Amino acid sequence: MTADKRIEAITKRIVERSKPSRERYLDRVRSQIAKGVHRSVLSCGNLAHGFAACAPSEKADLAGDTVPNLGIITSYNDMLSAHQPFETFPAIIREAAREAGGVAQVAGGVPAMCDGVTQGQPGMELSLFSRDLIAMATAVGLSHNMFDAAVYLGICDKIVPGLAIAALTFGHLPAVFIPAGPMTSGLPNDEKSRIRQLYAEGKVGRAELLEAESKSYHGPGTCTFYGTANSNQMLMEIMGLHMPGASFVNPNTPLREALTREAAKRALAITALGNEFTPVGEMIDERSIVNGVVGLHATGGSTNHTMHLVAMARAAGIELTWQDISDLSDIVPLLARVYPNGLADVNHFHAAGGMGFLIKELLKGGLLHEDVRTVYGHGLAAYTVEPRLADDGTVHREAAPEKSADPKVLAAIETPFQPTGGLKMLTGNLGKSVIKISAVKPERHVVVAPAIVFHDQQELQDAFKAGKLDRDFVAVVRFQGPRANGMPELHRLTPPLGVLQDRGHKVALVTDGRMSGASGKVPAAIHVTPEASNGGPIARIRNGDMIRLDAVAGTLEVMVDAAEFDARPAVTVDLSDNEFGLGRELFATFRRTAGPADQGASVLY
Ligand SMILES: O=C(O)[C@H](O)[C@@H](O)[C@H](O)[C@H](O)COP(=O)(O)O
Ligand code: SF4
Numbered sequence: 001m002t003a004d005k006r007i008e009a010i011t012k013r014i015v016e017r018s019k020p021s022r023e024r025y026l027d028r029v030r031s032q033i034a035k036g037v038h039r040s041v042l043s044c045g046n047l048a049h050g051f052a053a054c055a056p057s058e059k060a061d062l063a064g065d066t067v068p069n070l071g072i073i074t075s076y077n078d079m080l081s082a083h084q085p086f087e088t089f090p091a092i093i094r095e096a097a098r099e100a101g102g103v104a105q106v107a108g109g110v111p112a113m114c115d116g117v118t119q120g121q122p123g124m125e126l127s128l129f130s131r132d133l134i135a136m137a138t139a140v141g142l143s144h145n146m147f148d149a150a151v152y153l154g155i156c157d158k159i160v161p162g163l164a165i166a167a168l169t170f171g172h173l174p175a176v177f178i179p180a181g182p183m184t185s186g187l188p189n190d191e192k193s194r195i196r197q198l199y200a201e202g203k204v205g206r207a208e209l210l211e212a213e214s215k216s217y218h219g220p221g222t223c224t225f226y227g228t229a230n231s232n233q234m235l236m237e238i239m240g241l242h243m244p245g246a247s248f249v250n251p252n253t254p255l256r257e258a259l260t261r262e263a264a265k266r267a268l269a270i271t272a273l274g275n276e277f278t279p280v281g282e283m284i285d286e287r288s289i290v291n292g293v294v295g296l297h298a299t300g301g302s303t304n305h306t307m308h309l310v311a312m313a314r315a316a317g318i319e320l321t322w323q324d325i326s327d328l329s330d331i332v333p334l335l336a337r338v339y340p341n342g343l344a345d346v347n348h349f350h351a352a353g354g355m356g357f358l359i360k361e362l363l364k365g366g367l368l369h370e371d372v373r374t375v376y377g378h379g380l381a382a383y384t385v386e387p388r389l390a391d392d393g394t395v396h397r398e399a400a401p402e403k404s405a406d407p408k409v410l411a412a413i414e415t416p417f418q419p420t421g422g423l424k425m426l427t428g429n430l431g432k433s434v435i436k437i438s439a440v441k442p443e444r445h446v447v448v449a450p451a452i453v454f455h456d457q458q459e460l461q462d463a464f465k466a467g468k469l470d471r472d473f474v475a476v477v478r479f480q481g482p483r484a485n486g487m488p489e490l491h492r493l494t495p496p497l498g499v500l501q502d503r504g505h506k507v508a509l510v511t512d513g514r515m516s517g518a519s520g521k522v523p524a525a526i527h528v529t530p531e532a533s534n535g536g537p538i539a540r541i542r543n544g545d546m547i548r549l550d551a552v553a554g555t556l557e558v559m560v561d562a563a564e565f566d567a568r569p570a571v572t573v574d575l576s577d578n579e580f581g582l583g584r585e586l587f588a589t590f591r592r593t594a595g596p597a598d599q600g601a602s603v604l605y
Helices: 003-032 044-051 056-063 084-099 123-141 159-169 190-198 204-214 229-239 256-268 286-299 305-315 322-329 346-352 354-364 457-465 489-501 562-565 585-595
Strands: 069-074 103-109 147-155 175-178 383-387 395-399 423-426 432-436 444-454 473-477 508-510 524-529 546-550 555-558
Touching: 003 286, 003 322, 044 056, 044 585, 056 103, 056 256, 069 084, 069 123, 069 256, 069 395, 069 444, 084 103, 084 147, 084 256, 103 123, 103 423, 123 305, 147 159, 147 508, 159 175, 159 305, 190 204, 204 473, 229 286, 229 305, 229 354, 256 286, 256 383, 256 395, 286 305, 286 322, 286 546, 305 322, 305 423, 322 423, 322 432, 346 354, 354 383, 444 457, 457 489, 473 489, 473 546, 489 508, 508 546
Parallel strands: 069 103, 069 147, 147 175, 444 473, 473 508, 508 524
Antiparallel strands: 383 395, 423 432, 432 524, 444 546, 546 555
């Protein structure tokens, strides 16, 4: 089954563009593979240290080079409700490995930040940088070189991208990503947002707000909106890095445990010691990356992936651009309405048919490359399934439903919610930026209004509280890029801007910062590059300048005479407050070396 000609053409141009870097990457992967069982190059001393704490039988296994050893990289902590269930996973994986005749060891742990805990707080200024730090920390674990495959326990925003960058850096090893699943549904996300807007207007107090927040975020598992964390799950599945149907099964259920056991056994089955060797560096190719972007558009996924996917692809020698992402958006229809793109949550999405139905519909529409390699074998058609718990406690899979169980949440390819996808690139005299349109009403896709300039999100919130913003305007929030303050998410802008929009004002946001994957209803041109702190024209905008944000034409313009605008001096701001406190003093190197947003805002390359 070949993909749509337009998808093929975009894939082909990515292959052409990436040829030199991809060939260099594959050469490195293959030379590592050629060295054979990796622990066999270790000295007796190295090996003895490596298995000193193992059981005697495991030591005997690891002393040879015929029994596969599975490295576990875990991002467990109690801070992220999504990662808290991982506490018990290593023991389950070790037991499953023994059952499969292999060994499993925790190769290392990685840090994991909860963007919900740090949202609006100084800690958020470490969030984006934590992605690359997670990749580096994963490399520390795997650099023990004791392993024949690795499993990656991660879910949330920067963690999966960081783990994926590292997994692809260790492309000679098979890689299976193991999720823990979404928390069960609590207070609906739109009701939570309604109460937030009431609080922003001073109509309810902190007690009511905290009650609503706590009913929404109420237990172990991933938050149920379709933000970056759940976009990550979708990506890992549609790119073939999860076991089929693993993404959205709730934690602490027998099926979740069965899926975890199955993933561990599958990872051991696809090492070089078996007959289905599947090194991730060869498994993930340009088609897998395009399939990920297609899934992002079809589900209205997180804007953060216009950076993370670019960085992940780069780790495999593949050069993905915003133009590729934007052009694919023009081809791929929106098939899922999950908050903020609708009222449903990911549990509803899963119940309506979930990933199996989505992949089936996209394959039917010729919008995915079917002929790809996955951790499960060959071909994405194997993912058009739903996992079920068999009587013996293992996983069996049934074909995904022919029809969506809830067409208001998950649409058939013939009747999409929108004919195009969720993420557009904007170009113009302010540089490049991206906008998520899947959650913005069509009548708000073009905004022309005067600029009001802010240098941090608190300034805007204070102006709102002082009643100074009851009018049409474009909020320009600048010096929020990676080199300024680590490019925090500015999700706390959503309630005040949402209130003003609901009052009938034409409002929009333009920023060199980021928004949360959970942001959505206000038109926002984000990730503006070049950023203000790196010579970007956004630093020359003045209050009152007319700004035109046009998501239909794909443009973002300041409507000032070009000569006059170019002659203006760039504004500079004192960012010293962002250099200390809550560990920011340890990330100065990251701020100095971070790349531009359209290349992933990475410090790694
Ligand atoms: O990109 C994302 O999806 C967000 O970073 C998300 O992970 C974060 O947790 C939000 O801030 C949660 O939304 P609230 O802050 O509205 O609870
Ligand atoms: S989805 Fe966001 S808020 Fe929820 S656990 Fe993950 S990082 Fe934290």
